[in-house]
Amino acid sequence: MKIVLVGDTQVGKTCLVKRLTSGTYTDNNPATIGAAFQNCIIQTEHGNVSLQIWDTAGQEKFRALAPMYYRSASVAILCFDLTNPTSFNGLEQWAMELTEKASYTLKLVVVGNKKDLIDERKVAFEAANDFAMKHGAIFYTETSAKTGESISELFYKIASHGQIESVYSPPPLEPAKPKESGGCC
Numbered sequence: 001m002k003i004v005l006v007g008d009t010q011v012g013k014t015c016l017v018k019r020l021t022s023g024t025y026t027d028n029n030p031a032t033i034g035a036a037f038q039n040c041i042i043q044t045e046h047g048n049v050s051l052q053i054w055d056t057a058g059q060e061k062f063r064a065l066a067p068m069y070y071r072s073a074s075v076a077i078l079c080f081d082l083t084n085p086t087s088f089n090g091l092e093q094w095a096m097e098l099t100e101k102a103s104y105t106l107k108l109v110v111v112g113n114k115k116d117l118i119d120e121r122k123v124a125f126e127a128a129n130d131f132a133m134k135h136g137a138i139f140y141t142e143t144s145a146k147t148g149e150s151i152s153e154l155f156y157k158i159a160s161h162g163q164i165e166s167v168y169s170p171p172p173l174e175p176a177k178p179k180e181s182g183g184c185c
Contacts, residue, residue, distance in 0.1 A: 003053045078091050083117050085123055115142045
């Protein structure tokens with residue numbers, strides 16, 4: 001399952017991926033250039049799910065590259081910083097870009113990061129949850145890459161959702177077979 005993380009620069013996308021894949025947190029990560037990806041296997045109640053997690057650059061100068069990473073993605077995680085309202089407001093543009101340039105089957109998840117900075121919080125839970133509902137996200141959650149809070153749960157929930165969808169999705173329609181010509185009518 002391909003997952004792409006999008007959002008403004010410095011919202012913690014790289015830290016989310018590092019926390020999940022290596023269990024570590026580092027302050028002052030260099031800005032992602034283009035994109036980077038990590039593979040990860042999540043164990044769910046229905047079996048193992050292999051995730052290919054793409055961490056895209058949030059800087060404006062690399063934004064033109066982002067759409068090529070959306071191709072064949074199953075889920076896009078729209079990330080913002082709970083202490084930075086500008087990053088939350090930027091989600092509207094990211095959501096619009098995903099709508100225009102990604103597959104119509106792409107599922108959205110909205111994530112408010114830096115939950116550990118509770119005293120500096122500037123974006124209300126209700127506002128973020130409303131944004132997620134307005135854009136048809138499968139869920140909204142809040143995480144802390146620094147403490148690890150809700151990181152495993154985030155990816156478990158995504159893996160489980162994707163697995164359930166693939167198990168219960170209707171079979172593809174078979175193309176109509178051309179009628180054999182047998183005369184004039």
